[in-house]
Amino acid sequence: MKPLFKNLLATLSLCLPLLANAALDPALLQPLAGDDPDARVAAVARIAATGGSDARQVLQALLDDALVATPAGQVLIVRDDQAIDAATGKALPVPDGADGVVVNNRLRGAVQAALSGLALLAPARDERLAAVHSLQAQDADPAQAPLLRQALARETDTDIKAQLAQLVARADLESSDPATRLAAVTALADSGDAALRPQLQAMLTEEPDAALRAAAGATLRAIDGRVARNEVIGNLFYGVSLGSVLLLAALGLAITFGLMGIINMAHGELLMIGAYTTYVCQSLFRHYLPGAADWYLVAALPAAFLVAFAVGVVLERSVIRWLYGRPLETLLATWGISLMLMQAVRTVFGAQNVEVANPAWMSGGVTVLGSLVLPYNRIAIIVFAALVVAAVWLVLNRTRLGLFVRAVMQNRRMADCVGVPTGRIDMMTFGLGSGIAGLGGVALSQLGNVGPDLGQSYIVDSFMVVVLGGVGQLAGTVLGALGLGEINKFLEPVAGAVMAKICILVVIIVFIQRRPQGLFALKGRSVE
Amino acid sequence: MNRTSSLFSRRAWAVLAACTLAAALLPVLHLAFPDGHPLHVSGYAVGLVGKFMCYALAALALDLVWGYTGILSLGHGLFFALGAYAHGMYLMRAIGRDGSYGSVLPDFMVFLDWKDYPWYWAFTDHFWYCMLLVVLVPGLVAFVFGWFAFRSRIKGVYFSIITQALTYAAMLLFFRNDTGFGGNNGFTDFRRILGQSITAPGTRVALYLATLALLVGALLLCRWIVRSKLGRVLQGVRDAESRLMFIGYDPLAFKLFVWTLSAVLCAVAGALYVPQVGIINPSEMSPANSIEMVVWVAIGGRGTLVGPIVGAFAVNGLKSWFTAAFPDLWLFALGLLFILVTLFMRRGILGTLPAIARFLPGRRPVVATKEEAA
Numbered sequence: 026m027k028p029l030f031k032n033l034l035a036t037l038s039l040c041l042p043l044l045a046n047a048a049l050d051p052a053l054l055q056p057l058a059g060d061d062p063d064a065r066v067a068a069v070a071r072i073a074a075t076g077g078s079d080a081r082q083v084l085q086a087l088l089d090d091a092l093v094a095t096p097a098g099q100v101l102i103v104r105d106d107q108a109i110d111a112a113t114g115k116a117l118p119v120p121d122g123a124d125g126v127v128v129n130n131r132l133r134g135a136v137q138a139a140l141s142g143l144a145l146l147a148p149a150r151d152e153r154l155a156a157v158h159s160l161q162a163q164d165a166d167p168a169q170a171p172l173l174r175q176a177l178a179r180e181t182d183t184d185i186k187a188q189l190a191q192l193v194a195r196a197d198l199e200s201s202d203p204a205t206r207l208a209a210v211t212a213l214a215d216s217g218d219a220a221l222r223p224q225l226q227a228m229l230t231e232e233p234d235a236a237l238r239a240a241a242g243a244t245l246r247a248i249d250g251r252v253a254r255n256e257v258i259g260n261l262f263y264g265v266s267l268g269s270v271l272l273l274a275a276l277g278l279a280i281t282f283g284l285m286g287i288i289n290m291a292h293g294e295l296l297m298i299g300a301y302t303t304y305v306c307q308s309l310f311r312h313y314l315p316g317a318a319d320w321y322l323v324a325a326l327p328a329a330f331l332v333a334f335a336v337g338v339v340l341e342r343s344v345i346r347w348l349y350g351r352p353l354e355t356l357l358a359t360w361g362i363s364l365m366l367m368q369a370v371r372t373v374f375g376a377q378n379v380e381v382a383n384p385a386w387m388s389g390g391v392t393v394l395g396s397l398v399l400p401y402n403r404i405a406i407i408v409f410a411a412l413v414v415a416a417v418w419l420v421l422n423r424t425r426l427g428l429f430v431r432a433v434m435q436n437r438r439m440a441d442c443v444g445v446p447t448g449r450i451d452m453m454t455f456g457l458g459s460g461i462a463g464l465g466g467v468a469l470s471q472l473g474n475v476g477p478d479l480g481q482s483y484i485v486d487s488f489m490v491v492v493l494g495g496v497g498q499l500a501g502t503v504l505g506a507l508g509l510g511e512i513n514k515f516l517e518p519v520a521g522a523v524m525a526k527i528c529i530l531v532v533i534i535v536f537i538q539r540r541p542q543g544l545f546a547l548k549g550r551s552v553e
Numbered sequence: 554m555n556r557t558s559s560l561f562s563r564r565a566w567a568v569l570a571a572c573t574l575a576a577a578l579l580p581v582l583h584l585a586f587p588d589g590h591p592l593h594v595s596g597y598a599v600g601l602v603g604k605f606m607c608y609a610l611a612a613l614a615l616d617l618v619w620g621y622t623g624i625l626s627l628g629h630g631l632f633f634a635l636g637a638y639a640h641g642m643y644l645m646r647a648i649g650r651d652g653s654y655g656s657v658l659p660d661f662m663v664f665l666d667w668k669d670y671p672w673y674w675a676f677t678d679h680f681w682y683c684m685l686l687v688v689l690v691p692g693l694v695a696f697v698f699g700w701f702a703f704r705s706r707i708k709g710v711y712f713s714i715i716t717q718a719l720t721y722a723a724m725l726l727f728f729r730n731d732t733g734f735g736g737n738n739g740f741t742d743f744r745r746i747l748g749q750s751i752t753a754p755g756t757r758v759a760l761y762l763a764t765l766a767l768l769v770g771a772l773l774l775c776r777w778i779v780r781s782k783l784g785r786v787l788q789g790v791r792d793a794e795s796r797l798m799f800i801g802y803d804p805l806a807f808k809l810f811v812w813t814l815s816a817v818l819c820a821v822a823g824a825l826y827v828p829q830v831g832i833i834n835p836s837e838m839s840p841a842n843s844i845e846m847v848v849w850v851a852i853g854g855r856g857t858l859v860g861p862i863v864g865a866f867a868v869n870g871l872k873s874w875f876t877a878a879f880p881d882l883w884l885f886a887l888g889l890l891f892i893l894v895t896l897f898m899r900r901g902i903l904g905t906l907p908a909i910a911r912f913l914p915g916r917r918p919v920v921a922t923k924e925e926a927a
Contacts, residue, residue: 348896360888
């Protein structure tokens with residue numbers, strides 16, 4: 026396929042000035058229906074060389090097995106029982122006795138290469154960008170250079186232009202002219218593409234020209250620097266993203282454990298309930314509102330909050346209110362609750378993971394600095410975590426409920442004396458913590474598996490965040506979560522995912538040695 | 554104090570002796586009578602009771618730190634598993650060339666294409682060296698961890714959460730293949746112990762009797778400790794640690810001692826567990842397993858020594874029956890049991906017995922003992 030591709034691109038570049046949207050000559054199409062493999066491949070090249078949208082249509086039809094040939098030698102595109110004459114573009118009835126044009130692997134390769142070459146000249150920006158990306162993924166090829174240069178000259182978009190220039194330089198690296206090679210090596214210093222390393226490395230040893238060797242060395246260092254910088258930025262980003270996940274998982278716990286002194290071992294199951302509520306919302310939307318299925322997430326947020334809030338209130342009224350001031354016993358009782366909730370979910374939804382899909386607007390990502398892609402769903406979770414923290418801060422510091430919560434936390438008896446309904450405040454506080462866990466569950470459902478064990482995998486992490494951050498401190502929880510996320514992401518490439526986790530646990534244990542009360546001093550009911 | 558002495562009244566001793574005798578009789582009946590005889594006890598039943606006794610020993614160890622010293626460990630599964638792994642190393646070596654690959658190395662090492670044992674497997678082909686490891690490794694881990702934790706006065710809830718993190722970290726570590734302990738699958742397929750076939754009825758009965766002896770021995774040891782002056786200090790740590798410090802005691806040494814001893818006892822339980830159950834894998838270190846141990850103690854009655862043993866038997870007996878009869882309902886039952894016990898039977902089965910006895914005819918009302926601090 027390789028030499029063929031070269032020929033093809035060469036032909037293409039020769040024909041570039043002639044590009045026009047003229048109807049295709051039936052004689053060009055004829056060989057496609059024939060038996061001679063070489064003639065068929067050559068025909069593909071010639072069709073592509075016309076450069077028009079007709080050519081693209083025919084080649085795409087060929088790739089989709091939608092091309093048929095009549096016994097008379099007419100080539101038709103048949104889609105949805107509607108035949109179109111490939112040469113003239115006129116609609117025709119589907120004739121009897123038409124045979125599909127057989128596509129073998131060789132022909133398929135030729136067609137694909139022709140299409141991506143054609144796409145470089147496409148009018149739509151997205152198509153050209155996709156073509157550039159597909160060429161970036163392939164090996165550099167000096168024969169591409171003329172075509173790439175032509176495309177570069179025609180290109181108006183600065184982003185694509187820059188990438189095309191990189192492609193040209195990459196193709197020129199193999200050129201036989203040392204001056205071209207030197208220009209290419211220098212041009213590539215702007216690149217952050219680690220895939221170029223082996224080629225440049227080879228130049229360092231094999232290149233006869235000393236100046237070129239030096240240039241290659243400089244470019245290599247520049248590329249390495251960029252790759253390293255991208256890695257650091259990527260790690261920072263993924264660290265913040267992981268920190269946000271931990272924060273969402275732990276924020277509710279910071280309220281129930283931090284403010285109320287309840288060791289809520291069922292906290293993970295409240296996350297799980299939030300995630301399953303998301304799943305139910307998704308199913309309802311798919312069933313009743315298939316047109317708006319992507320917006321299920323918007324409905325899932327209040328739903329998950331309310332469901333988890335309700336479960337929390339029920340737990341508080343039925344079990345936890347009898348155990349205030351006995352933290353170890355809340356641990357045992359809530360663990361019993363967690364077992365029951367897990368089994369309940371297993372009974373209702375089955376033991377298997379359920380599938381929660383990202384909405385379309387959350388798939389994909391932003392490309393920054395060339396090779397670094399930041400996925401939208403991670404960005405969405407960071408923003409969401411920030412919003413939830415802001416909301417919790419507002420509720421605790423700017424509302425009457427928050428005032429009462431803090432009053433009960435600091436001095437329960439005094440609050441009781443001045444008429445704060447402490448029982449109701451306990452109920453609301455626990456409900457609030459649970460509801461936030463529900464919101465966390467919505468976020469977790471967008472990242473990983475949703476199953477009955479979801480809560481178990483977050484419970485230890487959540488406690489670590491709260492303990493590290495210092496009990497009863499929102500700022501501590503935020504810092505603790507982000508800190509753990511960052512440490513984890515920077516350790517992971519060095520030590521591997523599991524060892525990173527173990528290191529973190531050791532770090533926390535050592536940290537607690539130094540500051541037994543966490544990052545921020547302890548204030549709350551559990552003060553001794 | 555009242556409780557400690559009343560529990561080991563003459564009646565209690567008699568019940569204890571009777572239970573020990575009955576337990577010792579089980580394997581005798583198993584060996585002496587053939588299958589189908591009405592007095593025959595199945596090998597399955599003997600194995601089950603043997604397993605429960607291991608759990609009971611672990612629960613007893615936990616009661617020493619939780620019930621008597623007020624330190625709730627959510628990481629005793631780690632010590633149990635470490636003891637089990639230490640013994641498992643010997644059992645793996647004893648397989649010899651009988652593994653699927655016919656190599657001196659255990660199957661999982663052959664599978665990973667290892668050419669030799671890693672250094673920490675040195676001498677593990679000697680039974681007594683492994684028995685030493687059973688005691689030393691968990692003891693050392695507990696000592697170092699305890700030293701750091703108690704020195705900086707981590708206590709209560711924080712200590713519990715950190716122990717949970719510890720066992721969780723260990724579980725992640727042991728799940729890895731390159732740790733050299735069989736990864737996911739752990740150790741299994743044992744063939745021999747001390748040259749005897751591990752599945753032979755004689756070996757199984759010997760293991761059972763060893764477990765019984767160690768359980769009773771540990772019970773007596775713990776009883777001696779909690780009744781001694783040392784035990785009084787431990788209960789002082791539990792009830793009023795700061796007052797104890799003002800009197801002039803340094804709680805660190807006491808806590809460290811009882812913590813390490815408890816870990817070692819738990820490790821011994823693990824070491825006895827492996828050959829009887831025939832497998833050890835990292836799931837023994839999952840946080841849930843350690844919490845389940847706490848459940849046995851709480852349900853049996855903490856701070857009673859005998860209670861945790863009763864609890865371990867009761868919960869595991871219930872579990873064996875429930876998971877066979879209604880497998881889907883077991884977690885509901887365990888969860889509910891736990892909520893109800895925390896809410897209504899704060900002192901567990903054994904702690905509630907005197908209250909029940911009060912309502913029985915022909916008995917003098919027992920003076921209620923002072924509610925103990927949580």
